[in-house]
Amino acid sequence: MTETTRITVARGDGIGPEIMEATLRILDAAGAGLGIDEIHIGERMYQAGHTSGIPADAWATIRRNSVLLKSPITTPQGGGYKSLNVTLRKALNLFANVRPTRAYTPFVASPHPGIDLVIIRENEEDLYAGIEHQQTADVTQVLKLVTRSGSERIVRYAFEYARAYGRRRVTCMTKDNIMKITDGLFHRVFDEVAAEYPDIAADHQIIDIGAARLASQPETFDVIVTLNLYGDIISDIAALVAGSVGLAGSANIGTTTAMFEAVHGSAPDIAGKGIANPSGLLLAATQMLVHLGQAERAETIANAWLCTLESGLHPADIFRSGASRRLVGTEAFTTAVIERLGEQPRTLAPVHYRSGGISVAAAPARTVDKAMVGVDVFLDWNEDGRDPNQLGRLVEAAAPPSWRLKMITNRGVKVYPDGIPETYCTDHWRARCVPSEDGAAVSFDHVLPLLAAMHGHGLHVIKTEHLYTIDGRAGYSLGQGE
Numbered sequence: 001m002t003e004t005t006r007i008t009v010a011r012g013d014g015i016g017p018e019i020m021e022a023t024l025r026i027l028d029a030a031g032a033g034l035g036i037d038e039i040h041i042g043e044r045m046y047q048a049g050h051t052s053g054i055p056a057d058a059w060a061t062i063r064r065n066s067v068l069l070k071s072p073i074t075t076p077q078g079g080g081y082k083s084l085n086v087t088l089r090k091a092l093n094l095f096a097n098v099r100p101t102r103a104y105t106p107f108v109a110s111p112h113p114g115i116d117l118v119i120i121r122e123n124e125e126d127l128y129a130g131i132e133h134q135q136t137a138d139v140t141q142v143l144k145l146v147t148r149s150g151s152e153r154i155v156r157y158a159f160e161y162a163r164a165y166g167r168r169r170v171t172c173m174t175k176d177n178i179m180k181i182t183d184g185l186f187h188r189v190f191d192e193v194a195a196e197y198p199d200i201a202a203d204h205q206i207i208d209i210g211a212a213r214l215a216s217q218p219e220t221f222d223v224i225v226t227l228n229l230y231g232d233i234i235s236d237i238a239a240l241v242a243g244s245v246g247l248a249g250s251a252n253i254g255t256t257t258a259m260f261e262a263v264h265g266s267a268p269d270i271a272g273k274g275i276a277n278p279s280g281l282l283l284a285a286t287q288m289l290v291h292l293g294q295a296e297r298a299e300t301i302a303n304a305w306l307c308t309l310e311s312g313l314h315p316a317d318i319f320r321s322g323a324s325r326r327l328v329g330t331e332a333f334t335t336a337v338i339e340r341l342g343e344q345p346r347t348l349a350p351v352h353y354r355s356g357g358i359s360v361a362a363a364p365a366r367t368v369d370k371a372m373v374g375v376d377v378f379l380d381w382n383e384d385g386r387d388p389n390q391l392g393r394l395v396e397a398a399a400p401p402s403w404r405l406k407m408i409t410n411r412g413v414k415v416y417p418d419g420i421p422e423t424y425c426t427d428h429w430r431a432r433c434v435p436s437e438d439g440a441a442v443s444f445d446h447v448l449p450l451l452a453a454m455h456g457h458g459l460h461v462i463k464t465e466h467l468y469t470i471d472g473r474a475g476y477s478l479g480q481g482e
Contacts, residue, residue, distance in 0.1 A: 006035035012071025013043045014266030015276035020071045022278035022334040029338045042073035053084040068259040072266035094252035097121040101238040107309040110243040114219030121231025122154040128228045135462045136380040139428035146182040149363040151189040157360045158225035159197045164354045169201040169222040173210040249284030260284040274329040277315035295353035306345035308336045374434035374467040380460040382427040392416035398457035406432045409479040
């Protein structure tokens with residue numbers, strides 16, 4: 001690491017400039033040797049007409065330096081303003097969101113004094129792809145997209161993170177007892193990657209019981225890796241049970257670019273008063289140093305910060321009678337950390353990071369044996385009292401001789417043939433069609449006459465999903481009761 005290593009800095013809004021100044025003072029005192037290129041993003045840029053809050057020159061600097069240290073941003077109230085963080089994550093391919101959560105008792109109050117965990121969340125895929133449709137008068141859908149390459153990238157990052165930060169166990173959380181294809185893929189990839197890290201324990205938990213355990217027994221977890229939606233939810237659970245949101249840093253990691261920030265907001269009500277706690281941004285900056293390969297300096301700063309907590313010199317947000325010795329402002333707290341550089345905490349566990357940074361290569365391209373074996377035809381049908389038997393007869397009458405109707409489902413439940421009358425049916429139906437001759441080859445050219453025939457019989461086709469086997473295994477779910 002040399003003095004020519006440059007990072008991009010955004011001082012942000014509200015208390016942002018104050019806590020950034022404090023953080024940069026500490027980084028400089030620790031000898032991080034970083035060149036700083038400042039950009040202006042956030043509230044002023046929104047008001048200047050940039051709906052994302054990011055002007056073109058800022059984009060150029062962020063991309064050139066590849067590392068962004070960002071203070072909290074204020075998004076103006078009202079419509080028309082895009083989330084700056086969401087824009088950065090998607091545009092820069094920041095696939096991993098990393099949220100450490102730790103208790104610092106007895107120096108900072110926490111209902112769970114043993115909590116010390118990290119949630120690593122896939123940041124781009126899953127339901128957050130935002131692909132939604134209304135298909136009938138009654139039914140909407142959202143597509144849950146989970147890729148093997150994206151799953152492998154985030155899982156491998158979780159294990160590399162565990163090694164870099166001296167962690168011992170990685171827990172995967174999914175709902176693959178229900179979503180066997182999408183969540184099942186994530187779980188299978190986790191097991192495959194875990195086998196490459198015999199030095200780190202690995203286990204899997206279903207997300208509902210895992211979230212309940214996180215809320216009640218957070219001290220039992222070390223590193224958690226999960227999909228986008230689940231990670232969003234359990235990150236907030238962890239922050240709440242830890243009781244120290246203001247002390248948390250966060251990282252968003254991509255293949256070429258990374259962003260580091262505090263979890264808390266811009267707190268405009270205390271801006272300019274000199275009382276803001278810079279800890280969240282400072283801890284994000286230590287993550288940044290590890291990412292850049294400066295693990296030793298990151299350790300020095302983090303341990304000095306822990307020593308400052310132990311000294312009882314506390315900013316207002318964590319000050320409490322009995323545990324704190326003196327109330328200090330931003331500048332005094334920053335000076336106290338600098339004075340303790342090189343010291344080790346005595347009560348709190350000191351931190352230790354592996355040198356070399358964290359690097360995850362892109363997953364190699366895979367080839368598979370893919371064969372089409374049928375098609376699911378989705379229909380909007382609301383006639384004859386929504387009688388599935390009547391619909392089944394219509395589809396069978398419409399199907400060309402080369403096709404046969406295997407089943408009809410409604411909201412995933414098999415209703416024809418041999419459905420039961422108690423099953424509630426909406427106006428959205430799935431007709432699973434397969435070749436009349438078992439094992440016969442089928443292609444897209446065979447699907448078109450099937451759809452034309454259904455249309456000709458007055459059936460409203462909404463969409464189709466082709467059914468494939470992948471390396472001989474069904475790449476589609478069975479209908480309930482199939």
